[in-house]
Amino acid sequence: MPLKPLEAASCQDTLTNCLRNQLLITNLEKLQKYSGKLQQNVSNWLREIQQTMNMFKLTDDEKLFYVSLCLEADARDWFYDNPHLCSTWSIFTQNLLKTFESSGKGSIAFNRLRHYEQGINQDVRHYYSEVMKLCKEANPIMDDVSKLQYLKDSLKPSLRFDVLLKNPKNPEEFLEYAQMIEELKSLDDKQDVLTYLDKQKFTKPPTINSNNINNKPQQINQPSIPRQPNHNNVYYKPNYNNTNPKRIFNNTTPNQVPYNNTIPKPPYQCYKCGANDHYIHNCPHFQ
Structure with a gap:
């Protein structure tokens, strides 16, 4: 049935x-x-x-x-x-x-709670759990106002100011605001890193060729004018301060004593009468 x-x-x-x-x-x-x-x-x-x-x-x-x-x-x-x-x-x-429960356990938990601080690399979620656990150990019936105050006091300085501006009313709001601010700051930090890396791409240091470190400096070749043959013993001496070389005439040759081309002195004579025994100032024609 x-x-x-x-x-x-x-x-x-x-x-x-x-x-x-x-x-x-x-x-x-x-x-x-x-x-x-x-x-x-x-x-x-x-x-x-x-x-x-x-x-x-x-x-x-x-x-x-x-x-x-x-x-x-x-x-x-x-x-x-x-x-x-x-x-x-x-x-x-x-x-x-x-x-x-141990009689001294509450005092130990309170002492830890007063000196507890958020670590530099500790995320907000883990920090919140640790503080709430200490609050429970210190006083199982602790009110939300006291818990919220401990959460604010132990928060790291980089987040504290922005969280206090939000003015959370209870631990749940504190966790919500703190996580939101933590995520925003994390995005800002990532953006700063990317900006820095982009700048580094365009500022590469000059490279040094290891093959040229021990090389001697090369001699600079000065411009030269080739010698042209000349039967009059004429050669060109380059002048680096001027574009046109100076032409120098020289009758001497290497390893040769230079020839004396001095003009001979005129003979001893008077230019008034033509005599060779006196000068013009002793000429009798002036006396």
Whole structure:
């Protein structure tokens, strides 16, 4: 006999719930159980448990029901021995942290939070996650105003001024603005690099030929005029300061004593009377 539509839908919902619960239990069992030992970080453990439960969209009552599967040793005993401390999921998380969290852990986390700064090469997303994690460790119930202030104070100077101009109202807005400004500055830096590389292409340094480093300077050949034969012992002497060479006549030849062409002196005589025994100033014709 076929089932009625209402009964068929009810059977389907029951099957779906069974599969969902089985899948939930399988995932919770894969997580590390919390025992209450000092080596375990109760804040990190609680965060992982809540993420898994939120993935299956559990209510607070369902979270409180299934959390016992994730406890063991001292933590499990504490859960069953103190039901008044675990009446609701919110009360359970507060009392769990108060009981098992180290008394000095909050002070250490606050100290790290105050001195934490964004690294030069640390992106905004990773910086945001680290600060929010420290805020959770320092105070699990820290308000958004305090978280936002820590995010602003620890941001690196190259982004801080532009983010403060945006005036974010909560950590989510801070992350949105900071990532946007980070991307814009990254594009500017890439553009500057490309501009610099383009300029370098047109400013290549002069190349030096290694073959000419040790070569001696070549002698400059001065212009010369070829000698032309001449029977009068005439030769041309080049003049580099003038385009026309000077013509020089010379009766001497190499390795030859120059010939004396001096004119002989006139004979001893008087130019008045023609006598050869006196000069004109002693001539008797003047006396």
